[in-house]
Amino acid sequence: MAEKETLGALERHFALQARGSTLRTEVLAGLTTFLTMAYIVLVNPAILGSTGMPIAAVAAATCLAAGFASILMGASANVPLALAPGMGLNAYFAFTVVGAMGVPWQVALGCVFISGVAFLLLTFAGIRQLIIAAIPPSLFAAVAGGIGLFIGFIGLKNAGIVVSNPATSVALGDLKTSGAALALFGLVLTAALTAWGVRAAILIGIVATTLAGWLVGAVHFTPQPYDLTVISQTAFHLDLAGVFGLSGSHGLGLFEILFVFLFVDLFDNIGTLMGVTRRAGLIDAQGRVPGLNRILLTDSIATIFGSLAGTSTVTSYVESAAGVQAGGRTGITAIVTGVLFLLAMFVAPYAQLVPLAATAPALILVGALMMAPLLDIDWHDPEIAIPAFLTVAMIPLTFSIANGLAFGLTAYAVLKLIRGKITRTDWLLLVLALLFVVRFAWLAAG
Template sequence: MRSKLEHYFGFSARGTNWRTEILAGFTTFITMAYIIFVNPAILHETGMPIAAVTAATCLCAAFGSILMGALANYPLALAPGMGLNAYFTYTVVKAMHVPWQTALGAVFLSGVIFLVLTFTGIRQLLMNSIPHQLHAAVAGGIGLFIAFIGFRNAGIIATSQATTVTLGNLRAPTTALALFGLILIAALQILRVRAAMLIGVLTTTVAGVFFGQVHWQPLPYHLSSLGETAFHLDIRAALNIGAAEIVFVFLFVDLFDNIGTLVAVANRAHLTTPDHRIPRLNRIFFADAAATIVGSLTGTSTVTSYIESSAGVAAGGRTGVTAIITGLLFAVSLFIAPLLGVIPSFATSPALILVGGLMLTGLGQIEWTEPVIAIPAFLTVTMIPLTWSIADGLSFGLTSYAALELLTGRGRRSNWMLYLLAALFLLRFFLLHRSG
């Protein structure tokens, strides 16, 4: 049985083993476990019960990650998307005064549309239309993005009215602990320790407990609370013409976030083909769409692939076993969710910073002397962290690439999907501007 599983997941071809994959799964889980608490805190502002959303978050993350690993055989973990949950709460429910039940109905419809686009092959065409020259730019931009998040969460950088960002207080206890974790993980990586990320996060957490910097206050939680949001979505109300814009914003943001994350993780794990294609795209997109539908049915916003999966890839994860282990840990979290709150952000931040740095290695593949490639690549790399959005950065890069091709007479009929995708990006900007 074990050898059959190793053959199915391609352990030999990808140069991995059970120990590496399991460690990678734990690493991915620890770096993204914050979503178990952050997502319910955000959606609770809509009036949704926090315990119910906590259970829904764990359930859909477990379902999506396990499905992704088993069906698509990729080390991609899924959970409710951070940007999308904020849009769900602050724009759709609070600003537009849409009941959360109707908003969940809109999430469900966007998931169904995803399935239709996947089965008809349209999502795959959209994915393959992105020039491979921009793949490295997307990976580099996401690397800067997650490193920026890590620096911020660690307190190494802070906001400033004069300069937007500035150096944080390095003498703060939590910041000092984060710097300790950063040096520890870096040293372990130099020593080629595969479990460097996991060891660093856990050691920093223990150090934080020792110095009294881990403050844990578990909230009341019961798995049965899931019934307070499960199947409470209002699809009939979401079908109203006025909700069409909401559905399409969920659709576009999730689509483009997924494309960016998928490209970055696949490149980092060396899972692309020699002609820059990503195998089994239809399975990847099916897992994502199915997870979004399950999320809406249980009571949470759109589910998407997580860039924190790169932490597992950096730890050696190369197959779907990494995602399955992450999903199983989310399943266990259904019963012990409050206990996971003991892992603080200053302990996971060093992992995000170093993973971000590792993702910059592909920038050397870009032809920086060729303006039609260099300019869109530059916009992609810089706009992802500056707009705090993978989708926005990809939008700037691909739209500018299409525009430069057309304006310089390089446009070709064979690139029609590229131009259509650029038009969709422009439509997305228009919809987000109206919605914001």
């Protein structure tokens, strides 16, 4: 009886049946999302550790922030969108703000906190919602496809199938290496299971590839000393007074830091949100995302919470698409992912048990399957096709969802302006395009 009541409560809150999912599918999807994101538990401490932040403490803070944010997103917004400290923003935090500008990491955390508060205020004021409404549906379809190429490229790179090359930028890697060979095995297995219609194909592929890696000795693991209480070395160590006390060479630097944290997180988040929710079939006939306000509020709170815990900006993860491909359609997927991140706090170093070569096939496969929204773009209309192409191309080529959206939106606004099709209702579109141009000019000047 109690079990039926529990299932009934879950059905009422998460609308499992209405979204064509089951509790079992959601749990498997959450596990799949976690496994494709688990690398952040190791990568984020490695990056932020270069600032002098205690690595073990950052590992715990990473797990705590990702767990809290993902559970909050699933419970309040009911979308299969998981969050964690963002790649790219953590590098900017470590190598530019702290490394190049010489800002103490405690002050840098204060900047992250302020950017989170600014996000919260922009959300309450409805400005973030207006920005999303100003972006044409064709660009959202392009963002979804661009994200597919992006995460597919990340998977190929993690597997060693694609490597950097000074002459051609990228080139084919050595497929005889253990990582590349293992990833190819996982890709074939996962693709075959997907073609056969196995719902847990991605999860099975990750687990099987990990086991294969251990059996052939391609995975090596050396546990590091770790104690959960070390999180106290970063938690609540942000220095807000130091932020407002920045002066001299840091006077304008403060505005630059806050602008980048705001700008990149805003448009990375919008792009990820639209791409993943579109893939999950959660966008309505008018191209709107149900519960958008709750999603944006959760994102803002997540960044604030992350700065208090002791990590860089927390944002939505494109790897959530792996869980969606595994069948995740509700917030239960995100909640399961969050719970697993909280559990990972106790065994953070053991995330190395799943090698990148095992999660790479999942990213490649999901990237391929995310190409479908590109069919909705009218490629015969230059006003739509050119901005869409720039969006799709620039996301993977610049390793930034924000850059792709910036190029596409600016091109769309310029073409409408040249054709004389701009109306009074397009004022925000023009403002966004102008901000993008200013940003690119600023980056070029720097």
